[in-house]
Amino acid sequence: MIKKHYEFSYWLRVTHWIRVVAIIVLTVSGFYIASPFITPASGGEPTNFMNALFRSWHIIFGFLLIAVTIGKFYLFIFDKQSQVERKSFWDFINPKTWIQQIGYYLLVSKHPHTKGAYNPLQFLAYAGIYISLVMISLTGLILYVNVYHDGMGGLLYDVMRNFEAILGGLAWVRQLHHIFMWIFIIFLPIHVYLVIFNSVYGKHGDVDSIVSGYKWVKEKE
Numbered sequence: 001m002i003k004k005h006y007e008f009s010y011w012l013r014v015t016h017w018i019r020v021v022a023i024i025v026l027t028v029s030g031f032y033i034a035s036p037f038i039t040p041a042s043g044g045e046p047t048n049f050m051n052a053l054f055r056s057w058h059i060i061f062g063f064l065l066i067a068v069t070i071g072k073f074y075l076f077i078f079d080k081q082s083q084v085e086r087k088s089f090w091d092f093i094n095p096k097t098w099i100q101q102i103g104y105y106l107l108v109s110k111h112p113h114t115k116g117a118y119n120p121l122q123f124l125a126y127a128g129i130y131i132s133l134v135m136i137s138l139t140g141l142i143l144y145v146n147v148y149h150d151g152m153g154g155l156l157y158d159v160m161r162n163f164e165a166i167l168g169g170l171a172w173v174r175q176l177h178h179i180f181m182w183i184f185i186i187f188l189p190i191h192v193y194l195v196i197f198n199s200v201y202g203k204h205g206d207v208d209s210i211v212s213g214y215k216w217v218k219e220k221e
Contacts, residue, residue, distance in 0.1 A: 088116025
């Protein structure tokens with residue numbers, strides 16, 4: 001018998017979709033800032049500041065991404081509903097679960113019974129993504145304070161300059177920022193494919209769960 005199970009809380013789902021939108025906007029605007037691919041219409045007056053527009057959107061969604069990332073870390077540590085995510089760590093360190101999970105993706109075994117929301121491969125991938133989120137946010141702030149010296153830029157200037165030195169200088173910070181962007185670009189299609197695979201092959205409603213919050217599980221589990 002299959003029953004509906006509440007897997008993901010409201011705020012976890014909201015922060016997930018905000019991150020999706022923010023990463024898409026940041027990727028497009030980041031590519032433009034690095035190499036402008038749109039030429040503004042020439043009207044004879046210097047009033048069409050296309051580069052400034054893309055930079056403003058990049059900054060807005062950059063701080064939005066930082067905010068929801070901090071919020072996500074808070075939920076993971078303190079939210080009662082996020083306990084199911086924390087339990088995934090025990091599946092991650094279980095060799096038997098790893099073997100069963102790899103066999104499942106190779107279509108030679110059943111999906112292992114997991115204690116948490118994520119299987120070991122998912123947990124490893126998400127851990128890498130959140131490390132990347134921290135690094136792309138840190139390098140983004142370093143680049144920000146080198147351009148904007150008042151307000152938030154002034155407040156963070158000294159701290160970020162120290163991190164700039166630790167990371168090897170501004171040129172290397174730019175390279176790191178670009179590298180971590182590509183991690184997200186590569187991760188996204190793989191993530192979508194595996195979620196759909198689990199949803200269709202496993203029939204647990206993985207795609208639905210990040211919208212409705214509910215998954216379908218066998219009652220005996």
